[in-house]
Amino acid sequence: MRATHGHVLRHLDFKKGDFDAYVKEYSVKNNNRLNIVTVFREPVERCISSFFQSYGSDFIDFGHVSGIEETVLYNYNFNQLKELFLMEISGKKLRGYDESVDILFNELEINWREEIVNSQQYFKIIEKPCFKIYFIKFDRLINAFDENCFTTYK
Structure with a gap:
């Protein structure tokens, strides 16, 4: 299984508008959806x-x-x-104003705020033909974290 980490898309050398094309190309080339795991914190x-x-x-x-x-x-x-x-x-000039999920979801034309921000959910899977996103609220994940939670999936 191949995986990579990128705090923001530019860390993976994607310029604005490149990621959507990459996801579509990946899906065709691999005959499979690209799996993306991302977390976010409450905006304030x-x-x-x-x-x-x-x-x-x-x-x-x-x-x-x-x-x-x-x-x-x-x-x-x-x-x-x-x-x-x-x-x-x-003035939207605060460093870090746009979260990495803002950038990612803008590229994929998804309104993530409608998907989960106002929900009590802390985990949501968003499925589209070319990708599958595992979308997790950071604060809920950390607050519910249990060291033994990973042993369930061995």
């Missing part, structure tokens, strides 16, 4: 997390600042951080 939780990551550890990791004392998180007060967050999210 993800945006808050991305905000703190981008203005904290990312600034240090990418060499924009030399230490935590130079980060926006360290130097801004609560109201300044709130204003920055609201400005970035309203």
Whole structure:
């Protein structure tokens, strides 16, 4: 069985518009649907997390600042951080605003938010002629995680 990991499609060298064609070609070539496993977090939780990551550890990791004392998180007060967050999210400029599933599902012309976001489900299979997507809510998966859950499928 072959598998690969890509946080976003560009990590797999797909340009915008390439993935749908790849999926169709894969299906024809292999006489089988492409299986895709993807997870997502609730949009507000993800945006808050991305905000703190981008203005904290990312600034240090990418060499924009030399230490935590130079980060926006360290130097801004609560109201300044709130204003920055609201400005970035309203302008859709927040790093990580589009989740990888947004990009993936846009390529495949699926409205994933209608599929599962407002549902209590944490797992859904979306089947189309050329692909099958196993779509999992990250928070529900982690909260329900049991180390023994994998032994059932040995």
